[in-house]
Amino acid sequence: MDLTQLALSLKYFVPEMVLTGFILVAIIYDLFLKKDQSHRVGFVAILGLLVTLVTLYLQRGLPSTGLFSNMFALDSFASFFKWLVAIGAILVMWMSLDSKELMNRKVGEFYVLILVVVFGMFLLVSATHILSIYLALEMVSLMSYILAGYLKENSRSNEASIKYVIYGAFSSGVMLYGLSLLYGLTGTGYISGIQTQLMTGQASPVLLILIAVLILAGFGYKISAVPFHFWTPDVYEGAPTTITAFLSVAPKAAGFAVLIRFLNVAFTTGDPNSQAWLALPGLNWPVIIAALSALTMTVGNVLAIQQTNIKRMLAYSSIAHAGYMLMGVVVADQTGISAILYYTGVYMLMNLGAFFVAIQIKNLYDTETISDYAGLGFKAPWVGISMAVFMFALAGLPPTAGFVAKFYLFRTLVQFGDGFIWLAVFGLINGVVSLFYYMRVMKAMYFEKMEFAETKTVIPLHFSILMFVLVVPLLVGWMFGDPLSHWTNQAVHFFY
Amino acid sequence: MGAHLLTLVTFVPVIGAIIIVLIPREKLDAIRWTAVAATGIQFIIAFMILGKYNRLNPDIQLIEHYSWIPAFNIEYFMGIDGLSLPMVLLTPFISFLAIFSSWNIPKAQKGYFSLFLLLDAGMMGVFVSLDFFLFYIFWEVMLLPMYFLIGMWGGPKKEYAAIKFFLYTLFGSVLLLLGMLALYFSLEPHTFNLVMLRAAAPAISQTFLLGLNAGKVIFILLFVGFAIKVPIFPFHTWLPLAHVEAPTAISVILAGILLKMGTYGFLRVSFPVLPAATLWFALPLAILGLINIIYGAMAALAQKDLKKMVAYSSINHMGYVLLGMAAMTSAGMNGAVFQMFNHGTITAMLFMLVGVIYDRAHHRDIDGFGGLAAKVPIYAGVVALAWFAGLGLPGLSGFLSEALCFIGAFPVFTWITIFATLGIVLNAAYFLWSYQRMFFGPLNPKYENLAEINKRELWTLVPLAIVVIFLGIYPAPMLDLMSGTLNQLVDYVKTAGITAGF
Numbered sequence: 001m002d003l004t005q006l007a008l009s010l011k012y013f014v015p016e017m018v019l020t021g022f023i024l025v026a027i028i029y030d031l032f033l034k035k036d037q038s039h040r041v042g043f044v045a046i047l048g049l050l051v052t053l054v055t056l057y058l059q060r061g062l063p064s065t066g067l068f069s070n071m072f073a074l075d076s077f078a079s080f081f082k083w084l085v086a087i088g089a090i091l092v093m094w095m096s097l098d099s100k101e102l103m104n105r106k107v108g109e110f111y112v113l114i115l116v117v118v119f120g121m122f123l124l125v126s127a128t129h130i131l132s133i134y135l136a137l138e139m140v141s142l143m144s145y146i147l148a149g150y151l152k153e154n155s156r157s158n159e160a161s162i163k164y165v166i167y168g169a170f171s172s173g174v175m176l177y178g179l180s181l182l183y184g185l186t187g188t189g190y191i192s193g194i195q196t197q198l199m200t201g202q203a204s205p206v207l208l209i210l211i212a213v214l215i216l217a218g219f220g221y222k223i224s225a226v227p228f229h230f231w232t233p234d235v236y237e238g239a240p241t242t243i244t245a246f247l248s249v250a251p252k253a254a255g256f257a258v259l260i261r262f263l264n265v266a267f268t269t270g271d272p273n274s275q276a277w278l279a280l281p282g283l284n285w286p287v288i289i290a291a292l293s294a295l296t297m298t299v300g301n302v303l304a305i306q307q308t309n310i311k312r313m314l315a316y317s318s319i320a321h322a323g324y325m326l327m328g329v330v331v332a333d334q335t336g337i338s339a340i341l342y343y344t345g346v347y348m349l350m351n352l353g354a355f356f357v358a359i360q361i362k363n364l365y366d367t368e369t370i371s372d373y374a375g376l377g378f379k380a381p382w383v384g385i386s387m388a389v390f391m392f393a394l395a396g397l398p399p400t401a402g403f404v405a406k407f408y409l410f411r412t413l414v415q416f417g418d419g420f421i422w423l424a425v426f427g428l429i430n431g432v433v434s435l436f437y438y439m440r441v442m443k444a445m446y447f448e449k450m451e452f453a454e455t456k457t458v459i460p461l462h463f464s465i466l467m468f469v470l471v472v473p474l475l476v477g478w479m480f481g482d483p484l485s486h487w488t489n490q491a492v493h494f495f496y
Numbered sequence: 497m498g499a500h501l502l503t504l505v506t507f508v509p510v511i512g513a514i515i516i517v518l519i520p521r522e523k524l525d526a527i528r529w530t531a532v533a534a535t536g537i538q539f540i541i542a543f544m545i546l547g548k549y550n551r552l553n554p555d556i557q558l559i560e561h562y563s564w565i566p567a568f569n570i571e572y573f574m575g576i577d578g579l580s581l582p583m584v585l586l587t588p589f590i591s592f593l594a595i596f597s598s599w600n601i602p603k604a605q606k607g608y609f610s611l612f613l614l615l616d617a618g619m620m621g622v623f624v625s626l627d628f629f630l631f632y633i634f635w636e637v638m639l640l641p642m643y644f645l646i647g648m649w650g651g652p653k654k655e656y657a658a659i660k661f662f663l664y665t666l667f668g669s670v671l672l673l674l675g676m677l678a679l680y681f682s683l684e685p686h687t688f689n690l691v692m693l694r695a696a697a698p699a700i701s702q703t704f705l706l707g708l709n710a711g712k713v714i715f716i717l718l719f720v721g722f723a724i725k726v727p728i729f730p731f732h733t734w735l736p737l738a739h740v741e742a743p744t745a746i747s748v749i750l751a752g753i754l755l756k757m758g759t760y761g762f763l764r765v766s767f768p769v770l771p772a773a774t775l776w777f778a779l780p781l782a783i784l785g786l787i788n789i790i791y792g793a794m795a796a797l798a799q800k801d802l803k804k805m806v807a808y809s810s811i812n813h814m815g816y817v818l819l820g821m822a823a824m825t826s827a828g829m830n831g832a833v834f835q836m837f838n839h840g841t842i843t844a845m846l847f848m849l850v851g852v853i854y855d856r857a858h859h860r861d862i863d864g865f866g867g868l869a870a871k872v873p874i875y876a877g878v879v880a881l882a883w884f885a886g887l888g889l890p891g892l893s894g895f896l897s898e899a900l901c902f903i904g905a906f907p908v909f910t911w912i913t914i915f916a917t918l919g920i921v922l923n924a925a926y927f928l929w930s931y932q933r934m935f936f937g938p939l940n941p942k943y944e945n946l947a948e949i950n951k952r953e954l955w956t957l958v959p960l961a962i963v964v965i966f967l968g969i970y971p972a973p974m975l976d977l978m979s980g981t982l983n984q985l986v987d988y989v990k991t992a993g994i995t996a997g998f
Contacts, residue, residue: 398632414680482565
């Protein structure tokens with residue numbers, strides 16, 4: 001790679017460079033702060049992400065290009081996920097600023113680490129070479145391990161971190177093995193090159209399936225699909241809640257991005273941007289993904305029913321949602337991918353919302369148990385109503401955007417033809433099952449008696465604003481022209 | 497503004513709900529009167545719609561048609577015809593009166609009335625939507641307020657009743673959603689527009705889904721979705737429980753309007769869009785109607801709880817609607833829709849009257865009263881009127897619609913109809929027997945001081961009674977409204993169903 005090409009690529013790398021700059025600024029700024037001032041780093045970090053968003057905005061309309069000898073791609077697909085991840089990170093930092101868990105400790109690194117994860121995810125969603133995919137994945141994972149264990153003196157948090165590391169190391173090892181087999185088979189690391197090689201049809205189907213399964217283990221871990229999900233509940237419960245919120249949204253979205261890109265470019269015949277595509281002959285991965293999807297949503301939903309801790313419940317619910325999103329991967333054509341993008345966008349709002357309410361409750365009443373939410377609907381009406389909206393959206397009930405997102409996914413499956421209608425039926429039945437535990441939160445908040453606290457709890461203003469920001473798009477965002485769906489329809493364009 | 501009457505009639509309650517949310521919770525009267533105003537205005541708009549409606553034209557009128565989500569060809573499409581207009585009139589009428597019967601609801605009135613108005617909007621939306629997607633959204637929107645209204649203001653087992661209602665109807669909705677998607681994809685270009693789907697009915701009957709005839713598969717999916725709402729045996733078990741636990745006004749809404757949405761769904765979607773499958777399923781539908789009639793009546797006869805008895809009488813009465821619909825004759829169809837309207841008014845009276853006695857005696861055990869006629873003669877008189885309307889006494893509206901259902905069904909399903917008439921006897925039996933046990937005989941000494949029905953309660957019942965008597969003597973205005981559309985529907989289903997065939 002010569003220097004001119006490097007310089008040319010840098011032109012397209014502005015958001016990442018801005019982010020890197022702010023990471024350095026934040027680290028240095030943190031050195032000058034006392035312990036009780038260290039949360040100020042959070043403001044720098046938020047500012048950094050906002051500037052990054054501006055540069056992302058300025059990048060719109062650039063043609064799809066490969067960067068750094070095509071190790072990374074700049075395309076509308078990647079940029080959609082960059083937006084998502086950056087906005088998610090901003091919301092999480094906003095929430096972290098007054099989280100009680102993070103009070104009275106030095107939190108400078110906390111924000112820096114989140115910025116680094118964001119940077120890693122920027123790379124992950126645009127990676128087009130197995131090496132860059134692996135490196136970006138590890139970058140995200142390593143930072144997440146540290147963040148999950150951030151409450152150093154809390155044994156649950158330590159346990160979370162250790163579990164996360166062990167599962168993560170194992171699954172990335174398995175994935176690396178799959179990638180190396182793939183490299184050995186095709187002699188190239190570029191996913192588009194892999195596709196060209198595989199199309200010659202000389203590879204044995206058994207080996208191909210083995211490779212696919214090994215690689216799926218790595219991605220499945222990131223999106224917490226069953227049976228690679230075992231870390232999820234423990235990590236979600238033990239990690240600081242803001243980090244749990246972040247982990248349940250951003251790395252999952254990035255994991256989906258790389259999964260879709262990989263499958264759609266490497267394991268299909270022909271142009272990934274065309275409407276009609278076929279799975280590689282001899283490797284029927286849509287069926288594998290369909291089975292994974294059915295398994296994931298069922299296990300997630302069934303196990304969520306018996307949870308009493310809100311964070312664990314949301315952890316299993318996030319597993320179930322990964323299952324729903326996998327339904328779109330099965331039919332990874334234009335409409336399918338667009339449906340997944342839409343779902344990730346909506347899922348970010350509703351899931352972050354649910355976690356933020358959990359954080360606020362933890363701040364106010366120091367509890368994470370669902371039955372302790374009794375009477376919340378009366379003690380703090382706006383928090384109650386917000387939580388109700390998030391629960392209904394997660395359950396996929398109209399008129400929330402959660403319904404529309406699910407609708408688009410089911411629509412894709414039904415449209416695909418008879419082959420996967422069974423999966424749609426499965427998904428719908430799962431939707432009914434999931435209602436049971438989402439409604440339990442409702443029931444606690446509104447139906448159960450509490451020692452009627454005559455005084456209403458005072459909710460900090462900025463929290464109310466945050467709830468408003470999350471609730472309004474969920475309720476009415478899709479009714480007026482559905483801007484998100486326009487965006488997602490345009491975002492399905494790969495550079496390969 | 498004249499052009500947007502249907503939008504207005506749907507969303508006026510939503511505006512009311514928003515205003516109520518903004519009123520401080522101490523100002524109880526302001527909250528109540530806002531609810532009264534919202535439903536009252538809705539009622540007035542419904543009358544304006546009636547004024548604009550041309551009853552000689554059987555087609556859809558007062559159309560509002562805009563593109564909504566163009567990417568998926570989803571439309572904001574509203575309109576009414578002779579099938580929906582009776583329901584559009586019924587909904588605000590019952591809602592308006594039900595506001596008065598919930599005047600003294602005990603707690604969290606702000607939440608109660610705003611949810612009530614949302615429920616009202618959802619129901620109205622279902623009756624005016626002509627785009628299946630829009631229809632479905634309203635169908636679901638109604639669920640949540642209902643869940644809270646039963647779960648928060650209901651009786652002792654309210655939570656169980658609320659969740660059972662919710663899960664049952666949600667399960668139905670899920671099948672409805674699947675059927676809706678299958679319909680959507682059966683046509684090129686994909687559409688949810690019910691008018692276009694109806695025009696394409698023959699084509700849908702010729703496609704295949706999972707190796708089976710698409711028409712039949714979709715019909716069954718929609719059937720279960722709608723049947724749970726009606727409710728048709730064996731999907732009825734949520735109903736008695738929900739009714740018993742719900743507060744009076746909510747029972748009134750539930751039986752008066754919500755149940756009609758099931759049969760309305762059949763007539764609005766299943767029948768016109770899947771005529772061949774409808775003819776194929778007509779006999780099973782009639783048999784299910786018969787089961788509803790006999791089973792509902794028998795179960796009502798066995799009840800000790802007055803409200804449960806009335807709840808089972810709803811199952812019984814909806815059976816007549818099913819029988820009339822299934823017959824696919826002009827008389828049967830008109831009878832069915834007329835019965836939907838009449839059952840709405842009559843059952844509203846029944847539930848309100850149960851509420852009146854429950855407010856005073858704090859129980860609903862039929863055998864726990866006795867001899868009340870001497871103590872509360874006005875109440876006894878009104879109950880007699882409602883009970884007679886319920887058992888289909890000639891001269892009251894229920895008689896005419898039931899008779900029409902039977903007349904329509906007899907030539908087609910002779911034996912079924914003959915057995916169904918047995919239901920009438922049982923129907924009379926449970927009403928008369930319960931009346932006798934409550935009002936005749938020696939006065940139960942516990943009720944020496946039972947208070948007579950008060951003015952507010954009486955005035956919520958009088959309008960209903962007037963409608964019941966008026967339509968019982970002179971049904972022509974109502975039948976004129978709907979017969980054009982319904983006769984056209986019958987002809988259409990028959991011809992299209994036979995040509996499409998299987």
